[in-house]
Amino acid sequence: MRVRLERLSLNQWTTRRWSVAEAVAGCVRHGxxxxxxxxxxxxxxxxxxxxxxxxxxxLRVSSLCxxxxxxxxxxxxxxxxxxxxxxxxxxxxxxxVVGGLPGVVPGExxxxxxxxxxxxRERVAEALALLAPYAAExxxxxxxxxxxxxxxxxxxxxxxLGQALDLAAPYAPETVGVVIDxxxxxWDPQVFEQIGRAGREGRIASYQVCDFLSPLPDVLLGRxxxxxxxxxxGPLTGAVAAAGYAGDVEVEIFNADVWAADPDEVVAxxxxxxxxxxxxxx
Amino acid sequence: MRVRLERLSLNQWTTRRWSVAEAVAGCVRHGxxxxxxxxxxxxxxxxxxxxxxxxxxxLRVSSLCxxxxxxxxxxxxxxxxxxxxxxxxxxxxxxxVVGGLPGVVPGExxxxxxxxxxxxRERVAEALALLAPYAAExxxxxxxxxxxxxxxxxxxxxxxLGQALDLAAPYAPETVGVVIDxxxxxWDPQVFEQIGRAGREGRIASYQVCDFLSPLPDVLLGRxxxxxxxxxxGPLTGAVAAAGYAGDVEVEIFNADVWAADPDEVVAxxxxxxxxxxxxxx
Numbered sequence: 001m002r003v004r005l006e007r008l009s010l011n012q013w014t015t016r017r018w019s020v021a022e023a024v025a026g027c028v029r030h031g032x033x034x035x036x037x038x039x040x041x042x043x044x045x046x047x048x049x050x051x052x053x054x055x056x057x058x059l060r061v062s063s064l065c066x067x068x069x070x071x072x073x074x075x076x077x078x079x080x081x082x083x084x085x086x087x088x089x090x091x092x093x094x095x096x097v098v099g100g101l102p103g104v105v106p107g108e109x110x111x112x113x114x115x116x117x118x119x120x121r122e123r124v125a126e127a128l129a130l131l132a133p134y135a136a137e138x139x140x141x142x143x144x145x146x147x148x149x150x151x152x153x154x155x156x157x158x159x160x161l162g163q164a165l166d167l168a169a170p171y172a173p174e175t176v177g178v179v180i181d182x183x184x185x186x187w188d189p190q191v192f193e194q195i196g197r198a199g200r201e202g203r204i205a206s207y208q209v210c211d212f213l214s215p216l217p218d219v220l221l222g223r224x225x226x227x228x229x230x231x232x233x234g235p236l237t238g239a240v241a242a243a244g245y246a247g248d249v250e251v252e253i254f255n256a257d258v259w260a261a262d263p264d265e266v267v268a269x270x271x272x273x274x275x276x277x278x279x280x281x282x
Numbered sequence: 283m284r285v286r287l288e289r290l291s292l293n294q295w296t297t298r299r300w301s302v303a304e305a306v307a308g309c310v311r312h313g314x315x316x317x318x319x320x321x322x323x324x325x326x327x328x329x330x331x332x333x334x335x336x337x338x339x340x341l342r343v344s345s346l347c348x349x350x351x352x353x354x355x356x357x358x359x360x361x362x363x364x365x366x367x368x369x370x371x372x373x374x375x376x377x378x379v380v381g382g383l384p385g386v387v388p389g390e391x392x393x394x395x396x397x398x399x400x401x402x403r404e405r406v407a408e409a410l411a412l413l414a415p416y417a418a419e420x421x422x423x424x425x426x427x428x429x430x431x432x433x434x435x436x437x438x439x440x441x442x443l444g445q446a447l448d449l450a451a452p453y454a455p456e457t458v459g460v461v462i463d464x465x466x467x468x469w470d471p472q473v474f475e476q477i478g479r480a481g482r483e484g485r486i487a488s489y490q491v492c493d494f495l496s497p498l499p500d501v502l503l504g505r506x507x508x509x510x511x512x513x514x515x516g517p518l519t520g521a522v523a524a525a526g527y528a529g530d531v532e533v534e535i536f537n538a539d540v541w542a543a544d545p546d547e548v549v550a551x552x553x554x555x556x557x558x559x560x561x562x563x564x
Binding site: 153 | 382383386388389390391392395397398399403430431432434435436441442444445468469470471494496497498501511512513514517
């Protein structure tokens with residue numbers, strides 16, 4: 001199994017200034033075969049228009065970001081819409097960022113919140129039970145994304161790959177898979193064991209790469225271009241490939257400097273770093 | 283088993299402006315029975331003078347912070363000195379912050395580093411094998427502190443309680459134990475299971491409490507007074523008590539606002555919050 005340049009996908013938030021139309025054109029211009037889309041950008045472009053753009057460009061949609069925030073009271077209608085959008089785009093998966101403690105709003109001061117973390121995790125499991133049949137009917141794969149534990153309170157009570165696989169276990173692998181994002185999982189002492197398990201259980205829905213900067217300039221925007229941080233990509237990519245994953249590899253970078261740079265230069269650097277640091281050689 | 287006010291210990295960095303002498307006097311003034319000391323403050327006060335101060339005040343030294351940084355080339359001599367100091371102070375344990383990836387310096391831009399995380403973890407195990415016999419001879423207990431995964435690159439490649447217990451396993455529990463710090467472990471899906479295991483294996487050397495703020499104002503200084511963040515202290519304290527821990531409970535808060543406040547007010551608030559949120563009722 002190999003991970004090669006032919007599998008490189010641009011997650012559109014890496015070139016955040018680009019609209020969907022601009023990002024699609026950018027992928028074509030740089031010879032990239034796939035794109036990861038964000039719902040708010042798709043909404044701005046229009047869903048039908050986006051479907052047409054990616055189809056005309058011959059791009060695969062490696063993921064749609066994102067469904068989730070399942071610990072909020074009003075999660076259901078919006079997640080059903082997200083599933084419909086993923087179906088229309090024929091996205092390989094709908095990334096699910098499951099949400100933090102009930103009441104915690106990312107970036108805002110704490111108000112009335114629940115501090116019961118086990119209960120929040122239980123709530124995620126219950127919400128998934130509601131949504132999975134709907135996703136299965138529409139042929140959409142929900143991809144549970146464990147987020148770095150630094151986001152446990154405000155973005156995802158799902159903190160490890162092992163926990164994501166436990167959560168996915170009751171469902172068919174084609175309906176509920178997991179995202180392996182290097183930024184989120186690189187520190188985990190069990191990561192290689194759990195990547196192997198994810199492969200055996202047929203659950204790897206997406207492999208995303210970006211680096212972990214040190215010092216971390218910002219909790220949300222501390223992601224970096226591969227090679228600018230502390231992650232050793234070779235062994236992680238090797239493990240994902242050995243686990244049987246043959247899908248697209250998305251580069252998703254949240255970083256103020258990257259966002260401020262010329263998007264075409266960002267894509268050129270991304271291709272170069274990907275080829276040098278991420279692809280498997282054998 | 284109960285955790286009560288009679289077990290509350292002031293970690294001196296919670297009142298960082300205080301010297302050792304001032305912190306000792308503060309503990310006496312506020313009726314606290316124990317203090318957690320930091321090596322640089324002890325050095326400023328003088329080791330012999332510190333020994334005399336805590337003895338005269340009748341305080342227990344609940345911990346000495348810190349040994350560690352075992353992934354640096356020159357770890358050995360300094361850690362032997364730290365062990366000697368812990369012995370002189372009759373500290374309940376020497377807290378070990380094991381260090382990050384070789385070459386990474388906290389707060390500084392990356393230079394020549396190693397990105398091989400499994401190798402760094404192996405290096406920690408080898409360093410511990412060198413130091414444990416020396417600690418055992420002097421009757422000092424090394425307390426391995428798993429740090430929140432956000433510090434994996436720059437401060438501790440030891441990221442979970444389970445990993446700390448695996449690392450401690452070859453040694454007698456009175457020589458190598460673990461620190462359970464709420465800030466570092468609250469997010470861990472396995473935390474209750476691993477606290478139980480730590481109790482069964484007789485490894486709980488220290489229980490430290492402080493809150494995890496959200497939004498995190500700063501990666502290093504995002505710790506808060508209990509009640510100001512997202513942690514549910516009751517279940518964690520209950521689990522630690524049920525696991526048989528009957529030692530002191532340190533409050534260690536790294537926070538610019540707390541450090542700027544009047545230390546006597548900080549201690550008064552700490553006692554109040556501890557009694558309201560941390561002690562076990564039964």
